[in-house]
Amino acid sequence: DSVLSGHTIYIDSDISVELRNKVLEAASEEGAMAIDGWFAGCSASHVVCEGNSVHRYIGHSNNIVTPLWVLKTAEDRNLQRLVHMSADLARQIGILLEKSQNGIVGEENNVASSTISTRSVRGNASQEERQQIVHLAKTGTCQNPFRPISPTILLETVCWSISEPTSTASIFRDTVSGEDASEHQSVFFDANGDGKDSETSFTNVTRSLTESEKNELIFKNHFLTILFPADRFSEMGPSSRTYFSNNGFTRLQILDYIYAFYQENMSVHEIEAAIHTDSRHADRLRSAYCSKETIEHGYTVFKRIDFLGSRKSFEMLKRVSGDNNSNVYELLIRA
Numbered sequence: 001d002s003v004l005s006g007h008t009i010y011i012d013s014d015i016s017v018e019l020r021n022k023v024l025e026a027a028s029e030e031g032a033m034a035i036d037g038w039f040a041g042c043s044a045s046h047v048v049c050e051g052n053s054v055h056r057y058i059g060h061s062n063n064i065v066t067p068l069w070v071l072k073t074a075e076d077r078n079l080q081r082l083v084h085m086s087a088d089l090a091r092q093i094g095i096l097l098e099k100s101q102n103g104i105v106g107e108e109n110n111v112a113s114s115t116i117s118t119r120s121v122r123g124n125a126s127q128e129e130r131q132q133i134v135h136l137a138k139t140g141t142c143q144n145p146f147r148p149i150s151p152t153i154l155l156e157t158v159c160w161s162i163s164e165p166t167s168t169a170s171i172f173r174d175t176v177s178g179e180d181a182s183e184h185q186s187v188f189f190d191a192n193g194d195g196k197d198s199e200t201s202f203t204n205v206t207r208s209l210t211e212s213e214k215n216e217l218i219f220k221n222h223f224l225t226i227l228f229p230a231d232r233f234s235e236m237g238p239s240s241r242t243y244f245s246n247n248g249f250t251r252l253q254i255l256d257y258i259y260a261f262y263q264e265n266m267s268v269h270e271i272e273a274a275i276h277t278d279s280r281h282a283d284r285l286r287s288a289y290c291s292k293e294t295i296e297h298g299y300t301v302f303k304r305i306d307f308l309g310s311r312k313s314f315e316m317l318k319r320v321s322g323d324n325n326s327n328v329y330e331l332l333i334r335a
Contacts, residue, residue: 004079026070156315157172159206163305166259170209218254224243226240235278236270258331271302275289284306312333314333
């Protein structure tokens, strides 16, 4: 009987054409079928890849083998030994390998990018420089055969006012349970009305972010689009901004994006729309819009954070409804 009969293989795209053909020939002679595309949960019983690509599949496929494993199995007509591990351990190892691989690619891209002059980004690049930019983009961002499932919620444990520098952000401690539940509720209700007890309790359930938490990679996609609330009552709708990072996004990196956005002055188009809103802070904007300083300078200076009023308390980033690998998140804030 054929030793690979009933098995289905997928051969990684990074394997050379010559080696790929050898593997296909050997596998088909032993009864295996090949598929052209791979995704987590597909029908492939074996993924054939080499060491530099294993991070893509570990934790998502039960049997990851090398081209040599297939060729040796076909030659000996006997299934070579496989090393297996539990699914949770495989996922942990996969994450470690992915971080390591992203770090190596990031360093290579940074070194290569540093040799390209700034003028290449401004439209004056030579053909050679443009080809290098395209090569870096392709090798750095387009080699992953699947898009990872993105989290439904980001930063839900962060406690922070978006008007304050990100260094002031804290994180809620582990959720209390059972007998401590009533004590935990005192964070939100001030029986005495003086704010002292609730403030003390609130401090007890939050703590500063550690360095590892700040630099933890919490979103692995290369692109992140954030929908920012533009005004207190959401009359103007959200304002979107898309960010790119070759290695994904850390917790502190995303917080910095949010803080920087609201510290910027409102654009001309935002102001022209905002002066017509019903926000209580629109009067301040209208006054600034008609002020003598504005007339003299020719533009209105008004920060986005000032137009939100008291709506500054960070809640979370929530993925918009749609595909489970979407990179579009709505920023939720409250008064």
